[in-house]
Amino acid sequence: MTIKSIVSINGKLFDREAAKVSVFDRGFLFGDSVYEVTLTHNQKIFLLDDHLDRLWLSAEKLGIEIEWTREKFLVEIEKCIQHLGLPRVYIRIVVTRGEGEIGLDPALGISNNHVLIVKELPENPKNWYAQGVHMIVADIQRTSKKAMDPGVKSGNYLNNVMAIKEAKERGAFDAIMLNYKGQVTEATTSNIYIVKDQKVLTPPLQAGLLEGITRKTLIDLGQRNHLTIHQEDFSAGELRMADEAFLTSSTKGIVPITKIDETAIGSGKVGPLTTQLSEIYQNFVLSHS
Amino acid sequence: MTIKSIVSINGKLFDREAAKVSVFDRGFLFGDSVYEVTLTHNQKIFLLDDHLDRLWLSAEKLGIEIEWTREKFLVEIEKCIQHLGLPRVYIRIVVTRGEGEIGLDPALGISNNHVLIVKELPENPKNWYAQGVHMIVADIQRTSKKAMDPGVKSGNYLNNVMAIKEAKERGAFDAIMLNYKGQVTEATTSNIYIVKDQKVLTPPLQAGLLEGITRKTLIDLGQRNHLTIHQEDFSAGELRMADEAFLTSSTKGIVPITKIDETAIGSGKVGPLTTQLSEIYQNFVLSHS
Numbered sequence: 028m029t030i031k032s033i034v035s036i037n038g039k040l041f042d043r044e045a046a047k048v049s050v051f052d053r054g055f056l057f058g059d060s061v062y063e064v065t066l067t068h069n070q071k072i073f074l075l076d077d078h079l080d081r082l083w084l085s086a087e088k089l090g091i092e093i094e095w096t097r098e099k100f101l102v103e104i105e106k107c108i109q110h111l112g113l114p115r116v117y118i119r120i121v122v123t124r125g126e127g128e129i130g131l132d133p134a135l136g137i138s139n140n141h142v143l144i145v146k147e148l149p150e151n152p153k154n155w156y157a158q159g160v161h162m163i164v165a166d167i168q169r170t171s172k173k174a175m176d177p178g179v180k181s182g183n184y185l186n187n188v189m190a191i192k193e194a195k196e197r198g199a200f201d202a203i204m205l206n207y208k209g210q211v212t213e214a215t216t217s218n219i220y221i222v223k224d225q226k227v228l229t230p231p232l233q234a235g236l237l238e239g240i241t242r243k244t245l246i247d248l249g250q251r252n253h254l255t256i257h258q259e260d261f262s263a264g265e266l267r268m269a270d271e272a273f274l275t276s277s278t279k280g281i282v283p284i285t286k287i288d289e290t291a292i293g294s295g296k297v298g299p300l301t302t303q304l305s306e307i308y309q310n311f312v313l314s315h316s
Numbered sequence: 317m318t319i320k321s322i323v324s325i326n327g328k329l330f331d332r333e334a335a336k337v338s339v340f341d342r343g344f345l346f347g348d349s350v351y352e353v354t355l356t357h358n359q360k361i362f363l364l365d366d367h368l369d370r371l372w373l374s375a376e377k378l379g380i381e382i383e384w385t386r387e388k389f390l391v392e393i394e395k396c397i398q399h400l401g402l403p404r405v406y407i408r409i410v411v412t413r414g415e416g417e418i419g420l421d422p423a424l425g426i427s428n429n430h431v432l433i434v435k436e437l438p439e440n441p442k443n444w445y446a447q448g449v450h451m452i453v454a455d456i457q458r459t460s461k462k463a464m465d466p467g468v469k470s471g472n473y474l475n476n477v478m479a480i481k482e483a484k485e486r487g488a489f490d491a492i493m494l495n496y497k498g499q500v501t502e503a504t505t506s507n508i509y510i511v512k513d514q515k516v517l518t519p520p521l522q523a524g525l526l527e528g529i530t531r532k533t534l535i536d537l538g539q540r541n542h543l544t545i546h547q548e549d550f551s552a553g554e555l556r557m558a559d560e561a562f563l564t565s566s567t568k569g570i571v572p573i574t575k576i577d578e579t580a581i582g583s584g585k586v587g588p589l590t591t592q593l594s595e596i597y598q599n600f601v602l603s604h605s
Contacts, residue, residue: 030417034339036339043340044338046338046339046340047336047337047338047339048336048337048339048344049333049335049336050323050325050335050336050337050410050431050433051332051335051433052344054344055337055341055343055344055410055471056410056471056473057347057471057472057473057474057476057477058346058347058471058472058473058474059473059474059477089474089477089478090481117418119418121339121344121345128319129406129408129433129435131473131476131477131480131504131505132480132481132484133477133480133481133484134484142339144339144340144418146418167462167463167464168460168462168463169463170459170460170463170464171457171459171460171463171496173456173457173496174456174457174458174459174460174463174475174496175459175474175475175478181474182344182345182346182347182474183346183347183472183473183474183475184345184346184347184348184420184472185346185347185348185378185464185470185471185472186463186464186472187346187420188346188348188378188420188422189378189464191420191421191422192379192421192422195421195422195423207460207462207463207496215420216420
């Protein structure tokens with residue numbers, strides 16, 4: 028199957044093959060860029076406001092000034108969506124610090140490149156949700172907040188690439204990363220949660236993780252449904268002893284975890300609180316489609 | 317002044333404006349690439365073998381297989397040098413994991429992109445060497461070896477970009493980065509050395525730093541000139557109390573440091589051992605030109 032896609036570079040549309048940026052772009056040279064990923068449900072962009080808030084937050088933390096307005100992003104993304112005419116698409120928004128003479132000094136980056144990659148998004152495999160996925164705990168440590176804040180969604184993703192590489196080599200779906208204290212942070216592109224004795228836990232932002240939009244949404248939804256999600260640290264050991272565990276991400280929603288390394292989580296089946304939260308989240312998604 | 321340049325992408329030559337890579341390239345998306353920088357002295361490539369050794373080492377650590385041979389790199393770099401016809405050029409070699417469907421899984425990267433950026437390299441300002449430079453100690457911590465080995469010269473350079481940003485905001489030449497233990501590691505694109513009581517010290521690789529080609533060369537040259545460079549940890553406090561300090565990099569050679577934050581180093585002038593090592597290194601460079 029060929030995935031249909033369209034790319035907008037600074038507002039100009041390109042086919043996949045023609046969509047190129049300069050090798051002098053700092054995104055290419057240093058990963059000096061910020062990005063967001065969201066999707067559409069029935070051609071409606073999902074939680075764009077939250078994603079743009081976070082895009083600006085990431086940029087601010089790196090000192091990147093975004094030239095486009097929020098309205099401009101909306102207009103240009105809609106252009107891509109209309110062009111493809113598909114109900115469900117993946118949307119990647121990338122803003123780089125720009126091009127210039129080569130050198131680390133960020134002042135050399137002149138004029139952002141704004142890249143939108145919009146492409147067909149097939150439905151995720153049903154068995155992820157029905158049977159749950161198998162995760163590993165990565166040997167590689169999550170980057171420390173003091174070196175490169177994991178709360179910044181930037182073009183520096185090798186830490187996560189190396190973690191998922193470990194997972195794939197061990198036949199797993201994805202990897203869970205620990206911080207230097209040995210506390211659980213997140214998976215490579217998802218936040219993580221456990222259930223223990225009816226209590227739902229997710230690591231706090233201070234553990235060093237990206238504040239997921241789905242995480243934020245689910246915490247809100249939990250609150251409104253008398254199902255509090257507690258932001259508390261836990262270790263890899265506590266993770267393995269959990270009754271249930273699951274992941275959240277914008278494109279995957281809620282994905283149950285039923286095995287970590289060689290340990291079955293709880294009964295080894297999708298747990299009741301995971302199911303309950305998935306239903307609550309599904310209803311929320313439907314009401315935004 | 318316009319800097320003359322030529323770019324080779326997978327062996328095809330492009331002018332600066334036309335030199336582009338796909339937005340689906342993993343170097344652009346995730347900084348999933350490795351690179352090297354060297355230069356020519358009188359049209360002769362400086363220490364290319366050492367740089368290619370390190371390129372392969374970086375790639376191996378990330379699990380990137382480099383498709384080109386060493387000979388192919390040499391031929392293609394020479395093509396660029398001939399094209400420009402300048403005595404002194406900067407050479408940047410970038411190899412990305414390639415393009416493919418978007419996703420962190422490195423298996424999605426199909427076929428490397430090999431990018432060579434070759435450009436005119438003006439002589440460095442004489443006052444760097446005559447008066448020395450002003451450095452700061454960065455607040456941002458050097459990435460931990462357990463998260464992302466600083467010994468890998470990769471497309472993930474935001475940690476260093478953020479450090480030099482601090483330096484520029486404080487009017488300094490560059491920043492010195494400490495590891496999580498508070499030990500000195502390196503500057504953003506140079507290794508660092510101090511002289512204390514006639515003893516020359518540079519942080520060991522275990523501190524978490526890139527093994528500079530100039531560092532390796534200078535340690536060898538020191539050995540042969542009865543001027544041992546000791547690989548030992550030191551703190552920011554010891555750095556400020558040093559009698560002399562200097563930096564080394566492939567494109568800058570040996571650059572004396574005469575001020576760190578608000579503290580003059582030693583006499584505040586270029587020190588005698590720095591001068592002696594600079595002369596030894598200059599002779600080495602001349603013999604390879």
